[in-house]
Amino acid sequence: MRLIAWTLTLSLLVGCGWHLRGVTPLPDGYRVLYIQGGGNDIRQALRQQLEFNGAIITASAADAPVQLIIEEYDVEKRTLSVNASGQVAEYELNALLSASVVRQLDDEKQSFEVNARRTLSNDVNNVVATQQEETQTREDLKTDLITRLIRRLQSLEQAK
Known part of the structure; x- marks a missing residue:
């Protein structure tokens, strides 16, 4: 019975176009x-x-039919909340990635931006761990922005 349920579930997922990230x-x-x-x-x-x-990344712009121009990458840190003693309890990290795609063939330029947001707890008694968590959160934000940017690249061709 379980085998039938698993087979049915997998066939539904495959049929609807769902696939694992990667x-x-x-x-x-x-x-x-x-x-x-x-x-x-x-x-x-x-x-x-x-x-x-x-993708194949070329060493010079002349060798590629498409240029991906990273215009801005910024991570902003702001105070989200404070505790009763006035110390920062949480931070919010807002990341922004602005980019343009220029096709050499028709000189068409499409600009877009992706953004992501994360909250970060601030443990005033464990500063080193908080710094390590912030570093990891910034890396996660960068990975998330890159993933969103690649999805935008996918949608550019479909929009035409």
Whole structure:
């Protein structure tokens, strides 16, 4: 009986187009591209994720039919709440990634931005752990923004 239930569940999931996260294939027009701008860390992480998804990143803009221009990457930290003694209890991290895609063939430029938000608890008695948690949260935000950016690249070809 369990086998039948599992088989039915899996066949429904496969039939509706659901799939596990992982490789996100890019449209044919965006598989070869050049990354320009942004800091070294965001550019390197984006390059790694794009290559994992089957993209070819060129060394120069002249070799690529598409340029991905990272215009802005910023993580803003603001106080979310304070405790009874006036110390910060929680922070909010807001991340923004602005980018443009320029197709060399028709000089078409499409700009878009993705953003993400996380909350961070501040333990005033354990500063080192709070700093490590903030570092990890910033990495998670960067990964989330890159994933959203790649999904936007997927939707560009479908929108045409």
